[in-house]
Amino acid sequence: MVLLFAVLFLSSLFAVMFFPEMIGSGGVFGIRVQWISWVFLLILISQFTLPVRWELTIATVAVVLSLSRNYVAREASEELNRNAHTAAEAGKYIRDRSTILILPFATNWLYLHIGKYPVTGRDVALLSNYECDHQYFPLRWNENKFPYRYQLASLDHGQIPCSWEWKSDPSKETRQVDYVMIVGNLDNVSDSLCAKKIISAMDSLNYKSIYKKNDITLYEHKPHSNIP
Numbered sequence: 001m002v003l004l005f006a007v008l009f010l011s012s013l014f015a016v017m018f019f020p021e022m023i024g025s026g027g028v029f030g031i032r033v034q035w036i037s038w039v040f041l042l043i044l045i046s047q048f049t050l051p052v053r054w055e056l057t058i059a060t061v062a063v064v065l066s067l068s069r070n071y072v073a074r075e076a077s078e079e080l081n082r083n084a085h086t087a088a089e090a091g092k093y094i095r096d097r098s099t100i101l102i103l104p105f106a107t108n109w110l111y112l113h114i115g116k117y118p119v120t121g122r123d124v125a126l127l128s129n130y131e132c133d134h135q136y137f138p139l140r141w142n143e144n145k146f147p148y149r150y151q152l153a154s155l156d157h158g159q160i161p162c163s164w165e166w167k168s169d170p171s172k173e174t175r176q177v178d179y180v181m182i183v184g185n186l187d188n189v190s191d192s193l194c195a196k197k198i199i200s201a202m203d204s205l206n207y208k209s210i211y212k213k214n215d216i217t218l219y220e221h222k223p224h225s226n227i228p
Helices: 002-018 026-046 052-093 192-204
Strands: 099-105 149-151 174-176 179-184 207-213 216-221
Touching (some): 002 026, 052 207, 052 216
Parallel strands (some): 099 179, 149 174
Antiparallel strands (some): 179 216, 207 216
16 A cells, blocks of 8 residues: 555656646646645555654644745736636627627646636637537537627638637628627736737727736627727
């Protein structure tokens, strides 16, 4: 039993250290394995009969490390919390039975989820959801219920490589997205040409910023608006 958990701990620790941390693989995988490795270590330690002072020392170190981690992560957690509430507030400006495209441009991969908050439980078509494209999530696209091919100006997702893709069927009649939510800052996108394409596409069809706070900007398609 000791050997088994020693192997499990070392294997998980190896995985955390050497698997690439990137969106869609390591970014999701590494965080989970990191916690599993601690569990294996605790189970491994529990297999031994240790002096009471050793046990107290290990327990004290574990508590201090946990509290230290929470302190280090506090600022980032508070920022995520603020933007989650901001995104939810932006949802008040989104009409029912409309379409919305979420374009995340933030360094933290958790921002991929924040853009979903405004439309939770709403009668709104969310055109971008990365979970639908991964087999390990239970969500699937209802392709038959997509009556149109949605674009941003004349651009499909393949023409905006710096953005997350959205559902687009080239065989169907095109329609413009009603709302575009930018999560993050387009000025910080490493592909400046791609960012300019997005801005140009929204300007050409008169998308107007109707809500902006923290890292959330919501644009609405207003083709007949004369608002400057």
